[in-house]
Every structure is written in C-alpha cells, then in structure tokens.
Amino acid sequence: MPGLQLSRDFYTEVVRPLVGAVPHSAALIGAGSEVLAFDTERSTDHGWGPRVVLFAAAGDVGRVREAVERGLPTVFGGYPTVFGGGHGVVVADPGAWLGERLGFDPREGAGVLDWLSAPWQRLAEVTSGEVFHDGLGVLEPVRAALRWYPADLWRYVLAAQWRRLAQEESFPGRCGEVGDGLGSAVLTARLAREVMRLALLMRRRYPPYSKWLGSAFARLSGAAELGDALAGAVAAGDWRERERHLGRAYERVAVLHNRLGLTEPLETSTRAFFERPFQVIGAQRFADALGAAVTDPVVAALPPVGSVDQFADSADLLTRPQGCRAAAGAVLGL
Incomplete structure (x- = not known):
C-alpha cells in the first residue's frame, strides 16, 4: 500500500477520533519518500509507516499530543506507529513547523529572500503530499501560495x-x-x-x-x-x-x-x-x-546566482533552512 494511502486511513480511522472536537489540521507533508509518492517496497525497511502531521493552535498542542500518545495503537495496517525514534504523529503549531521546515512563516507572506533561500526539496515537501483536514484554514492557503514562484x-x-x-x-x-x-x-x-x-x-x-x-x-x-x-x-x-x-x-x-x-x-x-x-x-x-x-x-x-540550490550543493546546508537563509542573504545581498 502506498504510504499516502496508509497515512490517510490512519488519520481517518485512528487519529481524528483521538483529537475529537479540538480544531486542527492534518496532512502528510514534510520529509519522506511517500510525500512525493516516490516510496516503494524498499522504503518500508526503515523509518516508514503510518504518519500524520497534526496542527493545532499553540495553546492546544500539549493536550492534543497527550491525547494522541495516550490512545495511539502500537500497530496500524501491519506497520508500527512508532518508528525512527518517534511517533508517527507529529503535533505542532503551524507557524513553528513551517518556520522550521522553510526558514520562514509563509502565512506572513513570502518575500524575495524567503523564496530564494528555501531549498527546492523543502518547497516540494510542503506543497506535495495531501491535506486530510484543514480545520484551522491554514494549510490549503499556504500550499497554494507556495505552489510556484511569482x-x-x-x-x-x-x-x-x-x-x-x-x-x-x-x-x-x-x-x-x-x-x-x-x-x-x-x-x-x-x-x-x-x-x-x-x-x-x-x-x-x-x-x-x-x-x-x-x-x-x-x-x-x-x-x-x-x-x-x-x-x-x-x-x-x-x-x-x-x-x-x-x-x-x-x-x-x-x-x-x-x-x-x-x-x-x-x-x-x-x-x-x-x-x-x-x-x-x-x-x-x-x-x-x-x-x-x-x-x-x-x-x-x-546578482545572477539564483536560488540557494543553484549556488550551494552541500546537503549539510540544504537541510538547514536557517543556514540557507543566512547564506542566501549574504550571497544575494538581501
């Protein structure tokens, strides 16, 4: 079963009932081959399983995380729900998660430095995958805004x-x-x-x-x-x-x-x-x-150097959005 389908079922059958009436958004976005639909049977040998990124208001993150961790089964669809050193459900405030992934919060708009310092892989991870529920009204507007460059x-x-x-x-x-x-x-x-x-x-x-x-x-x-x-x-x-x-x-x-x-x-x-x-x-x-x-x-x-992916080729930099932002700011003079 493709990871996207597995995670969609996981949210519908397990995670959403645990969240209850708390306003939230949920998606399979971020890291992982299944987000870009590149997962295969080989992908399942480590760090793969049912996953959901669950967003809640800052004041609700703690209780939502507690409810999920308390009620989460150990296995879903034949795969463990705890793998890779953590739970298959990440609970986060939208601004904090987006800032960590991209180096900026796109809900506040995206300027020239924001666009050119965000690695292509990270932009793909945020705009690919699937939104299962957007009760906060955050994910769909953000994904639409980041779909492509101005x-x-x-x-x-x-x-x-x-x-x-x-x-x-x-x-x-x-x-x-x-x-x-x-x-x-x-x-x-x-x-x-x-x-x-x-x-x-x-x-x-x-x-x-x-x-x-x-x-x-x-x-x-x-x-x-x-x-x-x-x-x-x-x-x-x-x-x-x-x-x-x-x-x-x-x-x-x-x-x-x-x-x-x-x-x-x-x-x-x-x-x-x-x-x-x-x-x-x-x-x-x-x-x-x-x-x-x-x-x-x-x-x-x-200067005619382009985005951070076009003038930098270090994985250790391109996986650190804040570092990318500092490097792009220096190179582009922004």
Whole structure:
C-alpha cells in the first residue's frame, strides 16, 4: 500500500477520533519518500509507516499530543506507529513547523529572500503530499501560495539555470580534445543534471534532491525524447558523440523555452562555440533574455546566482533552512 494511502486511513480511522472536537489540521507533508509518492517496497525497511502531521493552535498542542500518545495503537495496517525514534504523529503549531521546515512563516507572506533561500526539496515537501483536514484554514492557503514562484522570480531562477549551462557547455568537447575522456564524461553528466533541473523548473516542478531527481524528471509528460538524448550523452564513449546527444537535449529545452512565452522567441539550433570545433546552444542567450524580461526592480538588481540550490550543493546546508537563509542573504545581498 502506498504510504499516502496508509497515512490517510490512519488519520481517518485512528487519529481524528483521538483529537475529537479540538480544531486542527492534518496532512502528510514534510520529509519522506511517500510525500512525493516516490516510496516503494524498499522504503518500508526503515523509518516508514503510518504518519500524520497534526496542527493545532499553540495553546492546544500539549493536550492534543497527550491525547494522541495516550490512545495511539502500537500497530496500524501491519506497520508500527512508532518508528525512527518517534511517533508517527507529529503535533505542532503551524507557524513553528513551517518556520522550521522553510526558514520562514509563509502565512506572513513570502518575500524575495524567503523564496530564494528555501531549498527546492523543502518547497516540494510542503506543497506535495495531501491535506486530510484543514480545520484551522491554514494549510490549503499556504500550499497554494507556495505552489510556484511569482513570475519575475521564475524568470530569475530560470536565467540562473541557463547560466549554469552556459558556464560549462563547451567543456566536454574541450576535455575530449586534449584526451581527458574521464573529465569529458564527468562534465557531460553534470550538464545532463542541469538540463533535467531546467526542464523541471520550466514545467513548474521543484527539483527534488539527487536520489529522486531522475524519478521526478521521468514523470514529466513529453520528456521521453529529452530523456533519451540525456541518457545517450551520459552513456557515450566519445566526446563527439556526447556533444551530439547533448545538442539534441539543448535544442529540446530551447523549444520548450519558447513555448513558455516568458521572452521573445530565440533561435533553437546549436552553433559553434566561437571559432572552436564545439557545438553549443549558446545558453547565455536564454539567460540574458529572461533577465531582460524581469520588471521587478528588486529582482532585476539581484546578482545572477539564483536560488540557494543553484549556488550551494552541500546537503549539510540544504537541510538547514536557517543556514540557507543566512547564506542566501549574504550571497544575494538581501
């Protein structure tokens, strides 16, 4: 049984009766493969079972937690209700929980620093899963507000992602030309990752962390040809073949860019990198066009580094939202 269904039944049959008439909201959101529907049979071997995040007003959290802990059965649906060192029911005040997950409380609105310091994985965890009950009227408005970036911030983040391609798109060929096959292969895989993240961002999907990135990309409708091109690039044994497959991938995301209508249409074919024998898409063209289309003066004045996921790659940072906020504030000058 998928974890989402197990947790939905757990709330309906067990948790809700324990809460009684106390106003509350309940959902399966936050950490866990089941929140993003990536759980499989393998997921059940540790830290997996019926789970509910239960929200109550600050003054009610203590008594709700006590009622749940007192009445919670040890097993539900064949799985323990206490696992991973804690209960399958987390009881929390909404503001405290959201602040801990995101680094800010979105009920007070989301500014530029809030958006750009919140890791993609955390944004996905809060906006995915399912709300079982929203008696407090908190979860649905918050999830709707965080579903995707405001238009100018979307352009800004997309521009930063295109810049990541622009910075290295000629390098697999350059490495291959000097006989560095390993370096060429590593750079090709790195560029394939950035194209996957770009495609997800274009389709208004927060790219999850590395374990689930390929799974999330594979779920995009119409991405089969792009996936084939990237797979061909990563599997290729020669830099020219890598370049050919990467070129196919670049041209497909260039076409998708034009379909979004966020800038004037741009030429979608690959071209030579200056006078060198390497074919590139000229990714900086797309970054520049997106940047020029930004009308918000605050966003337009930002350095072109993007969100925290685009300039930081440490799990120890990206799992600490307050640390992300401090880092993003310093890098972005906010």
